[in-house]
Amino acid sequence: MIYIQYILVIFLVICALSVCITNNLLVSLIIFTAYSLVMSVIWLFIESPDLAITEAAVGAGITSILFFITLVKVDKMNEGEAKNE
Amino acid sequence: MSSFNEVITSFVEGTPKAEVVSKEKAKRVYKHHEMSLTERLTAMIEKGESKGARNAYTVIAVIMAIVIIGCLIYTVSSLPPFGDPSNPANNEVVKKYIMDGIADTGAINFVAGMILDYRAFDTLGESTVLFIAASAVIILLFRKKTSLEKKVADIEEKIYEDKHDVILRHGALILVPFTLIYGIYVILNGHLSPGGGFSGGTIIGAALILYNLAFGDKSTKKFFNFKVYKVITIVALSFYAISKTYSFYTGANHIHSIIPKGIPGNLISSGLILPLNICVGIVVACTMFGFYSLFDREEI
Numbered sequence: 478m479i480y481i482q483y484i485l486v487i488f489l490v491i492c493a494l495s496v497c498i499t500n501n502l503l504v505s506l507i508i509f510t511a512y513s514l515v516m517s518v519i520w521l522f523i524e525s526p527d528l529a530i531t532e533a534a535v536g537a538g539i540t541s542i543l544f545f546i547t548l549v550k551v552d553k554m555n556e557g558e559a560k561n562e
Numbered sequence: 563m564s565s566f567n568e569v570i571t572s573f574v575e576g577t578p579k580a581e582v583v584s585k586e587k588a589k590r591v592y593k594h595h596e597m598s599l600t601e602r603l604t605a606m607i608e609k610g611e612s613k614g615a616r617n618a619y620t621v622i623a624v625i626m627a628i629v630i631i632g633c634l635i636y637t638v639s640s641l642p643p644f645g646d647p648s649n650p651a652n653n654e655v656v657k658k659y660i661m662d663g664i665a666d667t668g669a670i671n672f673v674a675g676m677i678l679d680y681r682a683f684d685t686l687g688e689s690t691v692l693f694i695a696a697s698a699v700i701i702l703l704f705r706k707k708t709s710l711e712k713k714v715a716d717i718e719e720k721i722y723e724d725k726h727d728v729i730l731r732h733g734a735l736i737l738v739p740f741t742l743i744y745g746i747y748v749i750l751n752g753h754l755s756p757g758g759g760f761s762g763g764t765i766i767g768a769a770l771i772l773y774n775l776a777f778g779d780k781s782t783k784k785f786f787n788f789k790v791y792k793v794i795t796i797v798a799l800s801f802y803a804i805s806k807t808y809s810f811y812t813g814a815n816h817i818h819s820i821i822p823k824g825i826p827g828n829l830i831s832s833g834l835i836l837p838l839n840i841c842v843g844i845v846v847a848c849t850m851f852g853f854y855s856l857f858d859r860e861e862i
Contacts, residue, residue: 534764538765539768539853539854543857546857546858547857
């Protein structure tokens, strides 16, 4: 069981780094959602189901919706791709 | 999206699109002192004058990051181990909560008993902070639409009405009822199982957002508008404040409270925790949906 936690923590670190590194804001937002999801599973492992529910609902749900709307509003959906071209 | 809006605006006003775009006129060469700091910086970077400064910036940033990471790792390594019985957090407060929790609050979920009974004043503050945040967002983003914008919104609604994504609609048709029921379950069982007002309210808010995304603005407006939002939020917060004032008054003066505790483990038990959970859940659900709505179209 402990190995699953190690894998999750490593995945968490990779997610956190790649959120900063990716150019495309949409991609980094999706990675951020994955980060929240992994974090909620980790909360479940360290025996705080209250926080797990809240993290899954707020971190993976509401926050990413608000970020998506903001991205659409400021027309930055495809900025990274435009730079690469 | 913005270009689409422009086309529609020009269509409604009756002006051709070419007149809308006249950015070339505004272009003129500014003198050095007229530019802002960021403009000067971008100009410097474009010219390639600041290569040394940029290298120094990168080096300093990496050094700063390494120092901060080192500090954090050092601090974490000196924390007590997880789950150790001799941890400083494991003191007489925990014993008091675990020994007397059920008798005092009637809640099986100790966390709910703590945040809504022992420390309900904190939770009232948190709900108020959320309410103030929502009010601030309303002040910043809420504005009455002009007649032109209303026309544009109507046309957009007509265009998109029948073209809502089929997959989204059918998925929402299946998902929304279950999500709503799960949120209500989490709120109502806040004193029995993990969860409570905040998480359940967020789940209900997410369900409302999904419903709004799939079925459009008009069908949501039938049961949720700004008036409903105002009334629900203020009634819930006032009920919270008044009921907690009552229980603090009786508790501080050692008067017997008339609110029955009930049998621990039943759905209707644990005194005020269940209604307070419902209040917090309603406020949070409305606030989450209000945030989404204000971000999306600057109204509720």
